[in-house]
Amino acid sequence: MQDHYLALGVSSSASLADIKKAYRRQAARHHPDRNSAPDAATRFRAVQEAYEILGDQAKRETYDNNRKRNLLDDPMETARGIWSDYFQRLI
Numbered sequence: 001m002q003d004h005y006l007a008l009g010v011s012s013s014a015s016l017a018d019i020k021k022a023y024r025r026q027a028a029r030h031h032p033d034r035n036s037a038p039d040a041a042t043r044f045r046a047v048q049e050a051y052e053i054l055g056d057q058a059k060r061e062t063y064d065n066n067r068k069r070n071l072l073d074d075p076m077e078t079a080r081g082i083w084s085d086y087f088q089r090l091i
Contacts, residue, residue, distance in 0.1 A: 004050035004063065012064065016055070023051040 005012050008022040028034065030043040037043075053059045068078055 002046065002049075004053050007046045007050040008054065012067070016057075019051065019054050023047065023055070027051075 005014070008014075008019060008026055010018055010022045014022070026047040027044065030040050030047055032041045032044060035044075053063050
């Protein structure tokens with residue numbers, strides 16, 4: 001699973017304004033017309049995909065839920081939450 005927050009260089013708690021600002025900065029930096037690196041087009045597409053997901057509130061919520069399920073944010077806290085819920089159901 002690709003980390004879209006990492007692609008834009010923002011934290012998972014970033015506001016929509018911060019995401020837009022980071023997108024513009026990264027898109028300008030990696031645009032194939034401005035960057036002659038061989039992987040510029042690939043990086044530019046990754047930045048576009050990240051903004052497409054994180055710029056839409058519904059898609060961002062789904063992405064964040066999948067990240068949490070996959071233990072990408074804070075593995076220990078997520079594991080604690082899973083086990084806590086499990087034991088609460090047993091009791």
